[in-house]
Amino acid sequence: MSLFWRIFALNAVVLGAATALLLWAPVTVSVPVLLTEAVILVGGLAVMLVANAALLRLGLAPLERLTKLMTTVDLLRPGQRLPASGAGGVAELIRTFNAMLERLEQERAASSARALLAQEAERRRIAQELHDEVGQSMTAILLGLKRSADDVPEPQRRELQELQEITRASLDEVRRLVRRLRPGVLDDLGLVSALTSLSEDFATHTGLLVTRRFDTDLPPLAPETELVLYRVAQESLTNVARHADAGRVTVALRRADDGVVLTVTDDGSGIEAPREGAGIRGMRERALLVGGSLDITPAPRAGTRVQLTAPLARKQL
Numbered sequence: 001m002s003l004f005w006r007i008f009a010l011n012a013v014v015l016g017a018a019t020a021l022l023l024w025a026p027v028t029v030s031v032p033v034l035l036t037e038a039v040i041l042v043g044g045l046a047v048m049l050v051a052n053a054a055l056l057r058l059g060l061a062p063l064e065r066l067t068k069l070m071t072t073v074d075l076l077r078p079g080q081r082l083p084a085s086g087a088g089g090v091a092e093l094i095r096t097f098n099a100m101l102e103r104l105e106q107e108r109a110a111s112s113a114r115a116l117l118a119q120e121a122e123r124r125r126i127a128q129e130l131h132d133e134v135g136q137s138m139t140a141i142l143l144g145l146k147r148s149a150d151d152v153p154e155p156q157r158r159e160l161q162e163l164q165e166i167t168r169a170s171l172d173e174v175r176r177l178v179r180r181l182r183p184g185v186l187d188d189l190g191l192v193s194a195l196t197s198l199s200e201d202f203a204t205h206t207g208l209l210v211t212r213r214f215d216t217d218l219p220p221l222a223p224e225t226e227l228v229l230y231r232v233a234q235e236s237l238t239n240v241a242r243h244a245d246a247g248r249v250t251v252a253l254r255r256a257d258d259g260v261v262l263t264v265t266d267d268g269s270g271i272e273a274p275r276e277g278a279g280i281r282g283m284r285e286r287a288l289l290v291g292g293s294l295d296i297t298p299a300p301r302a303g304t305r306v307q308l309t310a311p312l313a314r315k316q317l
Contacts, residue, residue, distance in 0.1 A: 007056070014052040018044065066094055078105045078288070112285040120227065127182035130174055138171045176201065183230060191226040192218065192253070195233055199251050202237045213252040218260060225310050228286045229262050230251070232294070235279050236264035236306040244268030246303060259292075259311040268305040283308070 021044065052157035065082055073080050081098045085092045142164060149160035179185075179201070186194035192214050203210040221229075233251060240246050246268030253262050280296065283306075287294040299305045 008192045010055045011052060014048055014055065015086070017051070018048045049236065062091070062094060066097060070097070073101065077284075078109075109288050113289050116286060116289055123181045130178050130181070135174055135178070136170065138167060138174065171208045180234070180259075186226060186230055191221065191229060194226075194230050195251060195253065198230070198234060198237070199249075202241070202249075206241045209247070209248045211250045212249065213250065213254070214217060215254045218253065218255055219312055221260065221310070221312065223291070225260075225290045225312075226255045228290050228292065229260070229308065229310060231286055232283050232306070232308045233262060233264055235283050239279055239306075240264070240268065240304075244304060256309065259309060262308045262310070264306045265299050268303045 053102045062082075068078060069082055082094050084094045084098070085252075086192065103141050145160050145164045145167060149157050149164065152160065179197070183194050183198070195214070196212060199210040199212055202208070237249065237251075240249055244266045246266035248267045250263070252265070253260060255261075286293050287308055287310070290310050292308055295307045295309075297305050297307070
């Protein structure tokens with residue numbers, strides 16, 4: 001039964017019941033209408049309207065649930081579906097909407113994967129250029145300053161040595177940027193070593209106390225999964241430094257039944273509801289890239305917990 005005929009049938013039931021009451025009820029209407037007759041007619045109309053509203057509410061309840069889902073659905077949180085309850089056109093409409101959500105989630109995941117892979121390729125290119133061109137040029141400048149400082153008198157030597165220190169600090173900053181853009185240790189030594197280096201670098205530059213808890217029996221992971229875990233940890237630590245006002249951070253990586261779980265917990269000001277800014281949405285998109293799920297919740301005592309669960313098998317996009 002289509003939605004049109006469903007609504008028509010509900011109204012027909014109410015109107016039919018009202019007609020039957022008029023035909024068989026011992027009630028007459030005189031001219032002019034008496035007060036008691038008017039009260040009976042108005043009461044009957046009220047009963048008919050209430051019954052019609054109740055039946056329509058019951059019949060259209062699946063549509064109200066569908067409308068609520070349409071206003072709250074988020075493609076970065078896949079799996080939101082409605083049971084195809086109801087009859088006829090209502091159930092078909094819900095099934096069609098669920099199928100549309102499935103297609104949109106697949107297309108969003110595919111487009112996000114292409115964008116993130118292009119972003120990583122661009123990061124790799126920029127890191128390579130910084131390392132090969134800027135880094136080598138600054139190294140040559142540093143060596144030239146050292147040779148010049150050895151051949152000049154004392155006043156100029158101190159100035160050149162100061163320039164050496166400035167150049168050396170700039171070179172260290174360039175190397176740090178290269179590591180952030182493309183962590184070579186991740187490719188060479190694996191995820192645990194990369195997270196260790198990331199946390200140590202974070203502690204050095206922020207002064208926060210970083211605790212690491214890594215399981216020793218971690219399963220082998222795909223390169224894409226390791227990169228996603230690293231980027232989520234990197235963005236989480238960046239958010240802690242910028243917004244949390246924390247003094248301690250814990251980075252944990254443990255084995256789960258069918259994958260691994262990365263947890264970054266701080267003791268900062270905490271959150272009531274995380275603001276879905278570009279950083280958080282970027283982490284969710286990265287999680288979807290490998291078929292994982294990201295949860296951001298208040299920590300047990302204070303602060304915030306970011307948890308990424310990544311499966312062993314990479315999701316096919």
